[in-house]
Amino acid sequence: DTAVSQTPKYLVTQMGNDKSIKCEQNLGHDTMYWYKQDSKKFLKIMFSYNNKELIINETVPNRFSPKSPDKAHLNLHINSLELGDSAVYFCASSQEAYSGANVLTFGAGSRLTVL
Amino acid sequence: GDSVTQMEGPVTLSEEAFLTINCTYTATGYPSLFWYVQYPGEGLQLLLKATKADDKGSNKGFEATYRKETTSFHLEKGSVQVSDSAVYFCALSDRGTGGFKTIFGAGTRLFVKA
Numbered sequence: 001d002t003a004v005s006q007t008p009k010y011l012v013t014q015m016g017n018d019k020s021i022k023c024e025q026n027l028g029h030d031t032m033y034w035y036k037q038d039s040k041k042f043l044k045i046m047f048s049y050n051n052k053e054l055i056i057n058e059t060v061p062n063r064f065s066p067k068s069p070d071k072a073h074l075n076l077h078i079n080s081l082e083l084g085d086s087a088v089y090f091c092a093s094s095q096e097a098y099s100g101a102n103v104l105t106f107g108a109g110s111r112l113t114v115l
Numbered sequence: 116g117d118s119v120t121q122m123e124g125p126v127t128l129s130e131e132a133f134l135t136i137n138c139t140y141t142a143t144g145y146p147s148l149f150w151y152v153q154y155p156g157e158g159l160q161l162l163l164k165a166t167k168a169d170d171k172g173s174n175k176g177f178e179a180t181y182r183k184e185t186t187s188f189h190l191e192k193g194s195v196q197v198s199d200s201a202v203y204f205c206a207l208s209d210r211g212t213g214g215f216k217t218i219f220g221a222g223t224r225l226f227v228k229a
Contacts, residue, residue, distance in 0.1 A: 041153075041202055041224075042219075042221050042222070043159075043204065043222070045216060045217070048214065048216070050214060055213035055214050056216060057213075090159070092159075097213075097214035097215060098214050099215060100145075100146060100166065100209065100210065101147045101164065101166045102208055102217070103161050103164065104159070105160075106158030106159045108156070108157055108158050109157075
């Protein structure tokens, strides 16, 4: 049973379209994250939710809108896709947000290609 | 702001060679330090961690020691295997305005030849 699962695994779409990526964790964790990994493997945090509440919102364009319907789910919706949005998006979870020793558990990633 | 710097790759070694991947950090607080590994087509997974100065994290033959005086957390393994080929990420977790945030280095790709 996959601990953090993301769908879809691959997404190919045209510029200007809107798309969503879904994430679910079955670990009972309180905190979930979205990270973006670019073509050079650089990994950057985008958002973090703790018990459905947004707690970290990095400098990300407004076209990106996360939603957490409950603490086990965190979705990412992207409007008006641009070429520069092409990347691998990773969902992750951790037991809680307020411990430095937190270990992140990652999903397998969703590769988005914008043509 | 906080940052993590690790040696650029790729690193190419023969099987049974000694591995060192250097990692240094800057942080405003007293961070926890981690090494994560990413195998092809997969998400990152924790390799080892250390939460305070002089702690040594170890797992699967890999080791790293939290050195506060040199702000470093270098990864070592005495004898690498082909199956160790992957991308290795050094990371820190430090308190930010919204809770603790994990920041990653740029990753170092390791190739191990048989």
